[in-house]
Amino acid sequence: MKLELGYIQINDIQFSKECKVENSTLFVDPDAVKAFMYEDDDVKAWVKDFSFDVAKPGESVRITPVKDVIEPRVKVEGPGGVFPGVISKVDTVGSGKTHVLRGMAVVTAGKIVGFQEGIIDMSGPGADYTPFSKLNNFVVVAEPVEGYQDHKHEYEHAVRIAGLRAATFIGEIGRNVTPDETQEFETLGIKEGIEKYPDLPRVAYVHMLQTQGLLHDTYVYGVDAKRTLTTIINPTETMDGAIISGNCVSACDKNTTYHHLNNPVVKALFAAHGKTLNYVCNIITNENVYLADKQRSSDWSAKLCRLLDLDGAIVSQEGFGNPDTDLIMNTKKIELQGVKTTIITDEYAGQDGKSQSLADADPLADAVVTGGNANEVIILPKMDKVIGTLDYVDVIAGGHAGSLRPDGTIEAELQVITGATNEMGFNRLSAR
Amino acid sequence: MSYKVVHYINQFFANIGGEEMAHVAPELRDGFVGPGMAFNQAWKGEAEIVKTIVCGDSYFAEHEADAKAQVLEWVKAEKPDFFIAGPAFNAGRYGYACATICATVQEELGIPVLTGMYEENPGADLKNKVLMVATANSAAGMRKAAPAMAKLALKMMKGEKIGASCEEGYMPNGIRKNFFEKKVGAERAVDMLVAKLNGKPFTTEYPMPSFDRVAPNPAVKDLSKATIALCTSGGIVPKGNPDHIESSSASHYGEYCIAGVEKLTSEGYETAHGGYDPVYANADPNRVLPVDVLREMEKEGKIGKLHDYFYTTVGNGTAVANAKAFAAEYAQKLLQAGVHAVIMTST
Numbered sequence: 001m002k003l004e005l006g007y008i009q010i011n012d013i014q015f016s017k018e019c020k021v022e023n024s025t026l027f028v029d030p031d032a033v034k035a036f037m038y039e040d041d042d043v044k045a046w047v048k049d050f051s052f053d054v055a056k057p058g059e060s061v062r063i064t065p066v067k068d069v070i071e072p073r074v075k076v077e078g079p080g081g082v083f084p085g086v087i088s089k090v091d092t093v094g095s096g097k098t099h100v101l102r103g104m105a106v107v108t109a110g111k112i113v114g115f116q117e118g119i120i121d122m123s124g125p126g127a128d129y130t131p132f133s134k135l136n137n138f139v140v141v142a143e144p145v146e147g148y149q150d151h152k153h154e155y156e157h158a159v160r161i162a163g164l165r166a167a168t169f170i171g172e173i174g175r176n177v178t179p180d181e182t183q184e185f186e187t188l189g190i191k192e193g194i195e196k197y198p199d200l201p202r203v204a205y206v207h208m209l210q211t212q213g214l215l216h217d218t219y220v221y222g223v224d225a226k227r228t229l230t231t232i233i234n235p236t237e238t239m240d241g242a243i244i245s246g247n248c249v250s251a252c253d254k255n256t257t258y259h260h261l262n263n264p265v266v267k268a269l270f271a272a273h274g275k276t277l278n279y280v281c282n283i284i285t286n287e288n289v290y291l292a293d294k295q296r297s298s299d300w301s302a303k304l305c306r307l308l309d310l311d312g313a314i315v316s317q318e319g320f321g322n323p324d325t326d327l328i329m330n331t332k333k334i335e336l337q338g339v340k341t342t343i344i345t346d347e348y349a350g351q352d353g354k355s356q357s358l359a360d361a362d363p364l365a366d367a368v369v370t371g372g373n374a375n376e377v378i379i380l381p382k383m384d385k386v387i388g389t390l391d392y393v394d395v396i397a398g399g400h401a402g403s404l405r406p407d408g409t410i411e412a413e414l415q416v417i418t419g420a421t422n423e424m425g426f427n428r429l430s431a432r
Numbered sequence: 433m434s435y436k437v438v439h440y441i442n443q444f445f446a447n448i449g450g451e452e453m454a455h456v457a458p459e460l461r462d463g464f465v466g467p468g469m470a471f472n473q474a475w476k477g478e479a480e481i482v483k484t485i486v487c488g489d490s491y492f493a494e495h496e497a498d499a500k501a502q503v504l505e506w507v508k509a510e511k512p513d514f515f516i517a518g519p520a521f522n523a524g525r526y527g528y529a530c531a532t533i534c535a536t537v538q539e540e541l542g543i544p545v546l547t548g549m550y551e552e553n554p555g556a557d558l559k560n561k562v563l564m565v566a567t568a569n570s571a572a573g574m575r576k577a578a579p580a581m582a583k584l585a586l587k588m589m590k591g592e593k594i595g596a597s598c599e600e601g602y603m604p605n606g607i608r609k610n611f612f613e614k615k616v617g618a619e620r621a622v623d624m625l626v627a628k629l630n631g632k633p634f635t636t637e638y639p640m641p642s643f644d645r646v647a648p649n650p651a652v653k654d655l656s657k658a659t660i661a662l663c664t665s666g667g668i669v670p671k672g673n674p675d676h677i678e679s680s681s682a683s684h685y686g687e688y689c690i691a692g693v694e695k696l697t698s699e700g701y702e703t704a705h706g707g708y709d710p711v712y713a714n715a716d717p718n719r720v721l722p723v724d725v726l727r728e729m730e731k732e733g734k735i736g737k738l739h740d741y742f743y744t745t746v747g748n749g750t751a752v753a754n755a756k757a758f759a760a761e762y763a764q765k766l767l768q769a770g771v772h773a774v775i776m777t778s779t
Contacts (some may be wrong), residue, residue: 069561115679115706128612135690152711201629211710250706252682257719263619271619276626289708289779312629314621320749321707329709342625344617347638348681350751353608359752361640367619367628368638372610375751397680413681414610417747425617430637431608432596 002186004097006179006389010104013054013136021177028170044156048145053387055122056138056147060384063139063394065117067164067247067419068107069132069256072101072171084224087168092204093240099174105135105258109388115397118251118418125223126380131422139387140166185270187234189214197278201311204280205265206301208326210318211286217246230285230300235266250397252374252420253346261319264426265314280308287323294326302333316341317423324359335364346371347431348419368407371421372429374414382408435479435589437456439468440517440533442526442757446486453753458502467578474582479589483510489525500536507537515590519577522569528556534562544588548581551603560606585706656773661739665747666720666779667705676748679706685745685758695724707748708779720777739771
């Protein structure tokens with residue numbers, strides 16, 4: 001399966017009645033975006049109103065509480081459309097051509113559904129920890145209908161769909177724009193791969209998807225991944241939005257939809273493909289809360305690694321605590337099949353860094369990459385402008401009573417920053 | 433004005449002699465001796481060795497109390513800004529002396545200390561107590577070790593922020609510190625995997641700890657006479673979370689009275705936990721803290737009594753050390769209250 005990504009660089013976003021991309025500036029009509037979001041019945045039912053804003057790198061702007069971050073893309077050739085099974089029909093994606101509006105994102109914010117929503121600072125020390133401070137962000141702030149507190153699942157669903165629809169609308173603006181740069185990605189069939197690279201080690205990516213419940217869900221072609229068995233997916237399918245975030249776990253180590261679209265493990269494995277290894281495929285497996293599910297899913301991961309005759313696998317986690325057991329079960333069982341692993345996780349070593357970092361451990365997990373200690377405390381300066389609301393800073397995961405100080409500064413753990421300790425290895429942050 | 437430093441070395445590095453002279457008692461000299469010159473050079477006048485203490489390795493090992501007392505007396509009199517020992521490379525008794533004397537100076541006099549040695553030196557057992565720079569296993573490594581130690585020492589004297597072990601060159605000391613790598617995590621993972629596949633050396637960024645497993649106590653003999661307490665890491669708290677237990681990384685636990693409470697209601701209780709879907713726990717908090725079922729058992733005489741208090745915290749992202757400290761504290765309260773057994777629910 002072969003996919004060509006055409007990158008259209010976006011360096012600025014302007015509100016305008018006309019929607020277009022010109023000289024790397026996106027012109028977009030917020031009213032048109034709003035109308036497109038409201039075409040969905042669930043959005044209509046649960047969101048009273050939307051407001052829009054733009055946040056640019058270096059500005060004194062704080063966006064919070066952030067739910068999801070999404071990169072606008074559009075399929076210009078080949079079967080299917082972006083976010084299959086959710087926005088587009090369920091046709092298999094991952095081949096043909098896709099245009100990417102690079103350098104920007106749609107960010108959804110507004111009243112929280114749960115504690116897991118985050119902060120994006122566009123400047124200052126917090127900006128160093130989130131990759132989204134480097135993007136031009138089209139921020140969609142949702143205002144829920146009255147009484148939404150008793151219908152959190154529905155509200156979460158509506159906001160998730162609204163964000164994806166906004167990204168789809170904006171992606172469409174790039175359909176007829178000539179990309180600034182193109183890049184091709186190809187995954188071969190099993191036999192073809194062995195014939196082409198007989199001497200290279202066969203490596204797959206075991207991609208763990210967070211599936212613990214509300215705000216802890218991930219969807220694959222529209223299917224709630226907690227109701228799936230471990231399976232195989234072409235890496236390029238993920239570039240067309242086959243996997244989307246249900247806004248899971250703490251802000252610092254949730255994989256947003258942006259992360260799924262730009263999965264750094266996929267990128268790094270493609271970069272090494274044909275040189276130091278043969279990148280076979282992605283294996284997606286879930287992180288459910290029941291022990292039987294954990295056992296079944298991790299058994300299945302190991303089984304597939306063996307069936308694919310892999311030499312090695314990279315395992316990435318999402319979340320922490322409970323999923324640490326899934327991570328260790330996967331790793332241990334895959335290693336016991338004779339397949340060598342490297343895992344990517346992050347740490348909860350306490351604010352003083354002295355505690356044990358994971359809730360589970362095994363000596364077979366001897367090659368670990370860490371995204372850093374999420375408990376480390378950071379002071380975020382006051383920003384001139386807040387998009388969204390500061391009402392929840394004290395209660396989101398990583399905050400504490402008094403996190404938001406009277407002078408407008410915030411003292412909190414890195415946990416509160418969207419994407420700070422990402423466990424796909426998106427960032428340079430680490431710990432020792 | 434430059435920082436005043438006292439340096440500790442053994443008889444060998446003071447040019448007194450090798451093993452045959454290891455018995456010499458502590459001696460105080462002015463200025464630098466031997467490897468101290470390299471430190472002074474690296475500090476370029478910003479810091480300076482004012483005194484050097486020389487002690488035979490055997491003397492230190494055989495007269496540890498005396499040696500410590502003598503060194504402490506001299507260091508105290510000098511009032512230096514910093515105390516540095518070694519580097520000891522792979523010399524076992526020297527490494528032990530460096531680490532031990534550093535720990536003593538740090539504890540007794542509150543003066544910042546640093547030593548350096550090979551990672552397998554027995555003295556490195558104290559690496560979680562005393563900051564130590566990892567060196568080569570022989571004195572041939574002096575050219576690298578001295579500047580590395582001097583640099584870190586100067587940073588410490590200036591009170592600058594000390595980075596992660598791999599940045600600063602000290603041995604991992606059990607304190608995890610964040611820093612920015614040159615490559616992103618995914619690229620590091622691929623590099624590490626390729627090395628592992630090719631049988632080449634690689635270094636894990638997080639060595640797996642050995643877990644302490646808790647053996648269960650023997651079963652309660654007669655439940656019908658037992659007082660049972662409910663405890664949870666599922667974050668059930670009185671509505672409004674009066675003690676502000678954090679939704680993640682809890683810094684404290686709550687103790688709440690449930691005397692006379694037949695069951696938990698959604699009006700009275702909720703979860704503060706930020707790590708699971710709260711909808712079902714908020715609708716019926718007994719799902720996490722089963723007061724209703726325990727009350728029934730109490731009535732049926734299956735258990736003697738449900739304890740009047742429950743203890744609760746949020747397990748989400750909470751450091752193990754914190755969790756352990758909470759439990760150690762409220763376990764005493766439970767013991768004092770005559771509780772026989774605890775049902776601990778997690779989520």
